[in-house]
Amino acid sequence: MTDMLGAGERTREGLRERKKARTRASIREHALRLFREQTYQGTTVEQIAAAAEVSPSTFFRYFPTKEDVVLRDDFDARLFEALERQPPGLAPISAIRAAVKDALATLTPQEWVEFRESADLSFSVPEIRSRALDELAHTVQLMADALAKRVGRAPDDLAVRVIAGAVLGVIITVTMPWTDLAQDKGGEDAFRRVDEALALLEAGLAL
Amino acid sequence: MTDMLGAGERTREGLRERKKARTRASIREHALRLFREQTYQGTTVEQIAAAAEVSPSTFFRYFPTKEDVVLRDDFDARLFEALERQPPGLAPISAIRAAVKDALATLTPQEWVEFRESADLSFSVPEIRSRALDELAHTVQLMADALAKRVGRAPDDLAVRVIAGAVLGVIITVTMPWTDLAQDKGGEDAFRRVDEALALLEAGLAL
DNA sequence: CACACTTTTGGTAGTGACTCTCATTTAGGT
DNA sequence: ACCTAAATGAGAGTCACTACCAAAAGTGTG
Numbered sequence A, B: 001m002t003d004m005l006g007a008g009e010r011t012r013e014g015l016r017e018r019k020k021a022r023t024r025a026s027i028r029e030h031a032l033r034l035f036r037e038q039t040y041q042g043t044t045v046e047q048i049a050a051a052a053e054v055s056p057s058t059f060f061r062y063f064p065t066k067e068d069v070v071l072r073d074d075f076d077a078r079l080f081e082a083l084e085r086q087p088p089g090l091a092p093i094s095a096i097r098a099a100v101k102d103a104l105a106t107l108t109p110q111e112w113v114e115f116r117e118s119a120d121l122s123f124s125v126p127e128i129r130s131r132a133l134d135e136l137a138h139t140v141q142l143m144a145d146a147l148a149k150r151v152g153r154a155p156d157d158l159a160v161r162v163i164a165g166a167v168l169g170v171i172i173t174v175t176m177p178w179t180d181l182a183q184d185k186g187g188e189d190a191f192r193r194v195d196e197a198l199a200l201l202e203a204g205l206a207l
Numbered sequence C: 001c002a003c004a005c006t007t008t009t010g011g012t013a014g015t016g017a018c019t020c021t022c023a024t025t026t027a028g029g030t
Numbered sequence D: 001a002c003c004t005a006a007a008t009g010a011g012a013g014t015c016a017c018t019a020c021c022a023a024a025a026g027t028g029t030g
Helices: A015-038 A045-051 A056-062 A066-071 A075-085 A092-105 A109-124 A126-151 A158-175 A188-202 B015-038 B045-051 B056-062 B066-071 B075-085 B092-105 B109-124 B126-151 B158-175 B188-202
Strands: none
Touching: A015 A045, A015 A056, A015 A066, A015 A109, A045 A056, A045 A066, A066 A109, A066 A126, A075 A092, A075 A126, A092 A126, A092 A158, A092 A188, A109 A126, A126 A158, A126 B126, A126 B158, A158 A188, A158 B126, A158 B158, A158 B188, A188 B158, B015 B045, B015 B056, B015 B066, B015 B109, B045 B056, B066 B109, B066 B126, B075 B092, B075 B126, B092 B126, B092 B158, B092 B188, B109 B126, B126 B158, B158 B188
16 A cells, blocks of 8 residues: 555655656757747647657647647746845835846846747747737736735735736737837847836836 | 629629628527537537538638637727727827727627627637737737827837737736636626726826 | 529548547656 | 556547538629
8 A cells, every 4th residue: 555655745856757857858949949940830749759759649748738838938937936025115016127137037048048939939829929928917917916915905906906917918018029119029128128118107107 | 704893893792792691690609609508618610510500611611710700709990990089189098998988889789798708708718818818919009009190109109009008908907817806707897897997007007 | 594604612531739548668665 | 576656658539620622502694
């Protein structure tokens, strides 16, 4: 009987875990490379699996859908943590601006490359863009909760939601490639633009 | 030769057009009914086609994807027109609030039912929600153009984009079912909430 | 009404993402 | 070496969607 093991109480991080992490990374890297070489739509899961030397079945065990190879990253989590680290005195939008800056600073150059690469795909491939939008919206929702705690209001306080929502919308608007504004894809100055826009928002967005 | 016909110059609205419109409506109605009865995911295109008495091929001739049966509506267009009808003196966000109100007023009771039904699906079915979000974002982008013209600024003026973005985000935030705020699905007071939120935004969203 | 002409339709045969199931392998601990 | 649990691979199947072609139906003309 396996009674004593309880619920994963004892799982040390052994060879197994390391191997899984490697496989996962391998799949993602090969996928991104193939997407770069032959476009997203032009690449089949079968090809990715073959390149990463796993079976298609295994691919789907690591990523629930083809889209998730691009979308899954932990940036949201970092952003969230960075926000909680901001001094309580800071006004909501200032805190968010600072948190974005801090979170970006934690990226290694390697991560930065991957980040930009998936950002590019998130803009150019419609299916991915939609889902990225959905997840962004969800993240900002969580951010609203954190914001509410900061300023000591109820989590569903409308004013707090409105601020979070405004931030969300501004990010979307300034980032998405529908306007000439964002024509440079997701370069460095995408973030500068986001920051400028948030500054405007902070100033009270009078026209 | 069909020279004299020019480019649809002469196309009177004959039996053909009427039949197409009927088929299209039939497909959508049967689809929405089946979605209601057996959920969206639980309904196959084949079933919809059978119910509407057309072949699956024909289904895809009328709607590019299964999602589009839910998404295709012309509300965006009406909202857009309503915005252009607002008096030029009105401040941007006031104009948008008024436009939303006016556009909703143009819906017939029948349209209102369908509108709410697809809104519900847009909230509950992830794939549809993502796409709805994407289209909403796109619409607001167009709205920003209109806004820019209203206030006589360049179409890519950052301040204008920020305002449009803020409106977009607020609508998303207050509408989407991630928070208890929106727990009632897309009821009447979803629109009341949107209006309240926009009012807050208009007031300058200081906390 | 019969005649060409065009549009609309149905059917068939794919492709590709994803699911389920089951037998085989492989790591972890005894 | 031995047992257990997790990870993998392989096969069959579903479903959205595409490409293609042949049958049918609407439309204007003599």
